[in-house]
Amino acid sequence: MTLPQASSFAPNVDHLFDTLLALCTLVVVGVFTVMIVFCVKYRRGTSAERTPARSHLGVELTWTLVPFVLFMGIFGWSVHLWIRLRTPPKDAQPIYVVAKQWMWKVQHPGGQREIDQLHVPVGQPIRLVMTSQDVIHSFYVPAFRVKQDVLPDRYTELWFTATQAGTYHLFCAEFCGTDHSRMRGEVVVMAPADYARWLQAHAGIGLAAQGAALFRRLGCSGCHDPQSGVHAPSLENLYGSTVPLSDGSQVLADERYLHDSILLPKKQVAAGYAPIMPSFEGRLGEEDVLALVAYLKTRGTQTEKPE
Amino acid sequence: MSTVELASPARSYLEEGYGLRSWLTTHDHKRIAVLYGIGITFFFFLGGLAAALIRWELVTPAGDLVSAETYNKAFTFHGVVMVWFFLIPSIPATLGNFLLPLMIGARDVAFPRLNLFSWYLYVVGGIFTLGCLLLGGVDTGWTFYTPFSTMFSNSHVLMAVVGVFIVGFSSIFTGLNFIVTVHTMRAPGMTWMRLPLFVWSMYAVALVMILATPVLAMTLSLIGLERLFGVGIFDPALGGDPVLFQHFFWFYSHPAVYIMILPAMGVVSELITHGARRRIFGYRFMVYAIIGIAVVGFLVWGHHMFVAGQSMYASIVFSILSFIIAVPSAIKVFNWTATLYKGDISFDAPMLYALGFVGLFMLGGLTGLFLAATALDVNLTDTYFVVAHFHYIMVGGAVMAYLGGIHYWWPKITGRLYSEAWARFAAILMFFGFNLTFFPQYILGWEGMPRRYHEYLPQFQVWNVLSSAGATILGVAYVLPLVYLAWSLRYGARAGANPWDATGLEWQTSSPPPPHNFEQVPVVHEGPYAYRR
Structure with missing residues (x-):
């Protein structure tokens, strides 16, 4: 069971995730190994040499500055991605989302309306303009690696480009009351031709x-x-x-x-x-x-x- | 040193009076610590029951054990009780209250009456919270997010908020007491750079308590105003701003995380130095790290709000500050590890807890980097990844340290020795139970399971079952100390003044200590942890 990578962000986000995971694993294995070696070698009763070690400024500075530099590297990489995640391209197609306890209502510019479903085409940047009728909700599609809170009386935006046809889970990720865990839906990603047909079949008054x-x-x-x-x-x-x-x-x-x-x-x-x-x-x-x-x-x- | 030897050993603080009245009117910091200990133990197991209900429900994907409403109330109650009635007071109000004056060679805290008053506030806050539960509970989550909490929830929000409001003052007064005590009541020779790290951590945490908790009180008052009188502060329908609440709330609640973990770091520094019989490696850096964490801890609250509608640039600033605060935490882990170098290490129960703490805290801290990275946080926030992360810090970290400290100082507090074999067994069981409970939740989070879900998709079941199995083991491991520690009160061997052969002023007086701690005011000639010269 692995999470599908169904948006243009997904591989980039996963790349950063995997890198950080590898780095952290390295640190954990390193520190645990040192701890275990010390615990075995210097356990009470062994004859290991124990002349008191002194604190050393160089050592302290090394393990202060090295993590700092690594952290800044990860930060820079993350910010680079973050700015892209938050900057929809000019040609992104707007679709409007209204959240309410406990459903997602979607309105397409062509008048197509959906509840708890969102149909989008492959390859076209989509910009969701979202608001809530009542409390705070959060629009979350794990397969796209995107999430954005949906606020009452305010518009928030989220954009993505789907890259793989298929049906993906949509969750509400911000606790919104009794049936929060049922405020789920699906995002249906279609090939452009199929999507055009779908739009045609569901067209209403624009x-x-x-x-x-x-x-x-x-x-x-x-x-x-x-x-x-x-x-x-x-x-x-x-x-x-x-x-x-x-x-x-x-x-x-x-x-x-x-x-x-x-x-x-x-x-x-x-x-x-x-x-x-x-x-x-x-x-x-x-x-x-x-x-x-x-x-x-x-x-x-x-x-x-x-x- | 002393010229006058007392003919008979003084009575201990436990023998000062046996009636309930003598306890409820005491001004002795040690007795107040015990009173707190009883209170937080009660709330710990109560909050644990709520956790048991949650994990039991989540064994199956369908919401079939309890209704959604009950489930929501269970996790809210779990959060409120564990955060405000267990974790925040846990180490400061029990171990801190008991040990701070002893460690600096003082006879009591600066304001003993205020200290007792703090405990009463804690009890009154607790009664409100229990009352709220009896009336039917509250379903907003411990975070009380608006406008749900102010205008939409039909549960007893006000009652819960009043309880938390009151208990907040208990921690403000405790903080005030600690700051004044450390500034004014250190024994001769106990300079700032000779303070045990536990005292430094108490001092730092006291600063955070008195600076952050008032903001919580104001925020909760504003919830009350909006809910009772419809004053538009957070609800946009009334002209308010719901995100403003999140800023206020996390301005307190992020420093509150450090209120929970700084004391744990202090305890672990004591346990590891004793377990390894070594001076702490890099004392000065450890002190700077404590202060650094306390200060920068005030500047990172926005990392809870990367997807909440906060500006992109604000998020970038909060992200870099969150990476920066990870540096002092890393320094501490490295220094604890280095303290083992050339040590003379024994693996008594407190040391097992301390080593367990370092491991779990490291996993909790490193996963914090994923959440500090904005682009990763987008996917991970509000999922089980966050749940796992903060439980590694607060349960794997703070609770392990608290229990390690309780074991280490148990002979001092009670004058009795517990069963070492059982204590080691419980510590190891806890470590495995904990990892089995919470490690699967990291995977659930990355796979996209949102938190606070009563029902979930069938694909998540395997990890949930593992987590619930771990929680069962963890539950057993938590009950064990309750049993064998209680047993030791009656049947345990008597502890001498210094059963661990440890340094530190608290071990230089009898166990349990006399009401005024020291027969003579001690004079300090060297820094802490002078295990080998």
Whole structure:
């Protein structure tokens, strides 16, 4: 029983793991051998020579500095990998995940919805944008060597590129209440052609289109449409731009910013606008907010009017 | 040295009074140590029962022995009791209380009444925790993560939090007492660099206790505020930040790990020097390592939160600091090993515990490097790898050292000798039982089994069965000392003042010591562990 290596990270993480394991084994065997030799040779009653040894500064410094240098080496290697683990490539495909006690709900941009399952293609970087409806959960796929806590009212990200078709376990790794150990699912990795067929078969109304409908129904368009008479920030090409705020700072308009601007509009007010936007906190579930965010990301782009 | 010989040996502290009242109103640090010993032994076995329930449930993959709710309450109770009512007070409040004044040649601690008050706080905290159990328990895990603990759990969170809050003050007062005692009450000639390493470890741990524990008290109060009055601090639905709680919690709870392991390191330094009849190798470096661990221990809390939503750069900083704190631990292991060199080694039970400690602590410490490495921690955190890692430190390390210390100083505390054969047997059984219980959990963790799982996938069963089998052996090994040590109280041979022929001021007074420790204030002329000149 060995853990499959099913993502592009897995071999790299395992390489570091194996190296550190070998190093530690070496240290353990070395120290144990020395201890056993001493314990046998200097056990009471033997005639071993016992002129008192003195502490030696050189010895102390050696076994202080050598571990230090080794540790720094492992640290550097680990950081190198860590930065890659935390930096999704630009072309990563976003998929949205909402966790709640005790299930995983997945929304694909094309409107496909799944519960406790996630379908992804081989070879395509995937970026999960995740949030929780209640307590903290953690999205954990051992075969990919990835894990990320999923927080209420906040987006966290996790990215990976699956490398092997197959079905892999998905666990909730952060204790979240009674049925925590049942909050499991599976990640189904498919060949690109199979994945395209799967998307086709499960297509619904696109997430952005759902968001567009919500945008009108909730009355957002009343202020934010270009024709509107209200002095409200324009949302065209907002996603990915830098927004100056009324307190003089700047913020990158990523998914988290869009989410917070809907639910907590007073948190970061765009420069030059009065803080008059009402909060939608408590009126919208996280899944609806995700649809709105998906729509806002298309505003002003060619994909704005899908279907 | 002394000019006045007393006609008859003084009465021992145990003979000062026999009624319950004489114990419950005592100001004698030795009696208070015994009171603590009784309390923590009770909680150790209670927490052990919860562990037994957990391991029994996990023999099969299905959740078939108890309900998920009961299982969650069992591991929460196990954690709360073992951390706050056993591990943290274990060595400091019993061995520390008993030995600190004796080792520095003092008649008592600086504030004897405060010392007794600490014990009462411990008892009151314990009553709240037991009350919480009787009312139906708490299911948040010992970490009380928000917003689950504040807004979602339907169990008795407040009761548990109050218990922990109170017992926290018990350790703050103990810490205060130790610091003042070491600063002001050392015997003539007992300079800082002549202090036994056990005293140094108590001093360092006392500093950590008084600096870190108040943060725990504040954090728990904030949980109470949010749960009772809905003040939004941690729950985002109320405008709070759940990750803030984790920062607060680990700002205390990571130093708390050092509250558990530093005293163990102190005990083991005493046991190994005596077992090998050698001066400690590199005394100064050992002292610096203790202080280094205590200080850097405050700066590594974020390594619990690499996947919690903390910034990538913060994680890098916490990672490097966690690697750095491993250096002094490595120094200590090397120095203990070097102390054996050219020794005159005997393998009495305390020495077996000490050698077992060094081995298990090393495995626990080295696996800590895997968790300090951010890229590996992503896969390992919140799995059984972490469970195995911290049990190697806290059970393999702290409990082995505690029991080794109890055996070593048992003749001093009780005036009786225990059965050496049984004691050696228990120590060896414990070592094997421990490894069989927890080594498989490293493998489970690497294979991806998350912790706190009531049900698990069938593929994990083999390792779980092995672990539960080991836990059974471990359980037996823990009951053995309870039996033969209790036996020795009545039937054990009487110990002389110094049955081990050991150095150290505590062995220069009678066993058990008189109420005020020394007939005459001792004068110190040399450093500790002067086994051979």
